[in-house]
Amino acid sequence: MRTILIILDGLGDKGIAEFNHMTPLQVACTPHMDTIARYGCNGLYHSTHTGIAMPSEMAHFIIFGYELENFPGRGYIEGLGHGIPLGKKDVAVLGRIFYAEPHKGGFILRQEKMKVDPAHFEKISGEISPFQRGDLTMEFHPTGGIGGIFVIHGGASADITDSNPITEGRPIMAVQPIQNTSSPLLADKTARFLNDFSIWSHEALSIHPVNLQRVREGLNPLNMVGLQRAGQWKGISPFAEKWGLKGLGITSGVLYHGLCSHLGMDIRKVQDTEDCEEDLLERLRIAYEAKEYDFVYVHTKAPDEAAHKKDPNLKRKTIEALDRALGWAVRTILPDEDVLLVITSDHSTASTGTMIHSGENVPVTMAGKYTRRDHVSSFNEIDCAMGNLGYMKGHEIMFMILNLMDKGKLKGLMDSPVDQPYSPGPFKKLER
Numbered sequence: 001m002r003t004i005l006i007i008l009d010g011l012g013d014k015g016i017a018e019f020n021h022m023t024p025l026q027v028a029c030t031p032h033m034d035t036i037a038r039y040g041c042n043g044l045y046h047s048t049h050t051g052i053a054m055p056s057e058m059a060h061f062i063i064f065g066y067e068l069e070n071f072p073g074r075g076y077i078e079g080l081g082h083g084i085p086l087g088k089k090d091v092a093v094l095g096r097i098f099y100a101e102p103h104k105g106g107f108i109l110r111q112e113k114m115k116v117d118p119a120h121f122e123k124i125s126g127e128i129s130p131f132q133r134g135d136l137t138m139e140f141h142p143t144g145g146i147g148g149i150f151v152i153h154g155g156a157s158a159d160i161t162d163s164n165p166i167t168e169g170r171p172i173m174a175v176q177p178i179q180n181t182s183s184p185l186l187a188d189k190t191a192r193f194l195n196d197f198s199i200w201s202h203e204a205l206s207i208h209p210v211n212l213q214r215v216r217e218g219l220n221p222l223n224m225v226g227l228q229r230a231g232q233w234k235g236i237s238p239f240a241e242k243w244g245l246k247g248l249g250i251t252s253g254v255l256y257h258g259l260c261s262h263l264g265m266d267i268r269k270v271q272d273t274e275d276c277e278e279d280l281l282e283r284l285r286i287a288y289e290a291k292e293y294d295f296v297y298v299h300t301k302a303p304d305e306a307a308h309k310k311d312p313n314l315k316r317k318t319i320e321a322l323d324r325a326l327g328w329a330v331r332t333i334l335p336d337e338d339v340l341l342v343i344t345s346d347h348s349t350a351s352t353g354t355m356i357h358s359g360e361n362v363p364v365t366m367a368g369k370y371t372r373r374d375h376v377s378s379f380n381e382i383d384c385a386m387g388n389l390g391y392m393k394g395h396e397i398m399f400m401i402l403n404l405m406d407k408g409k410l411k412g413l414m415d416s417p418v419d420q421p422y423s424p425g426p427f428k429k430l431e432r
Contacts, residue, residue, distance in 0.1 A: 010304025012348030040367030043389025073231020081258030100224035164226025238264030244422035276302035307349035340368035
């Protein structure tokens, strides 16, 4: 038996006043999601604790069964996704070059979202890379727009704070070591290195010919680097060893390509178009035909992106489009007793208010040969709360997947030196 796990990114939401305090998923017309829910068991899920707003990369990491303290950091994961060579001691930091206004001895973020000629951006970013102080060297890898990834070589620490405040009108922050780091001296050294870089790069960018020309044209200069989400390699057990399942990820985002790569899962890279229905339909077909894999992860970012536009009706329409694609899953995947079909989300993304993501739990449904059938007939954040799965969190989703694949191991049995959760484990045959 195999599993197809569909992650509808950012599917959950807050209650929307114009929807009579229902969510976009509640008011959306979703006959196919509802059918899958009727054929399976249902519940609610949160990767950590209700109320905590989780980023996608961390939520996915937990969904796949890993401890958050072993998460290597978003900078590292995105670096892998972009194919940037990263050594185990390298530190990768997300960076953006934007306009910051000098203010009272510091800087205020005034314009982070800027349209810049790619050729001009290449010249600007080339001015500040590489940067070296002592035994640390940092180079910049552009990834699109005004963003990229800075990679620090020479032995640095990822246990540092951000400098990018993200919200315009707030001060650029000094990088500091985080509390309780295992390497306080190294973290302090890294923080001082990045603060030196921030001041030096501002001075270099302010007199760059491209920026001087922008000022003459009445445009704001790209005069400051904002850094965030430092990351560094951390050792983990590959997904196949940890869960006994050969895994495949089908997704368009470099963040998820990097995560799958880090976990040792194979990757099928797909593209997003303006038609999220056709995009998901293509991914479902690929997933169903990938019968050499025990665990296939299908991802779409569409609900999350709609919610970030703060338009509840757009999110509702996006959900309805994805549901139309799931009609194929109802007709083709659901009747196949060799497949456990799981649909859930990584987190809620509010289509109203100011939060980036929000902390409400999300619905989950599991339909397959061994699932109980509860009385839930609608797939949404309220109805699924009455389902047989109850409130699941953390790694429970992977343990239940193993259980419903009929591959779970009785606790206490030891068929290998590692107490793995699946059966049979990697045992050693007794030989005469």
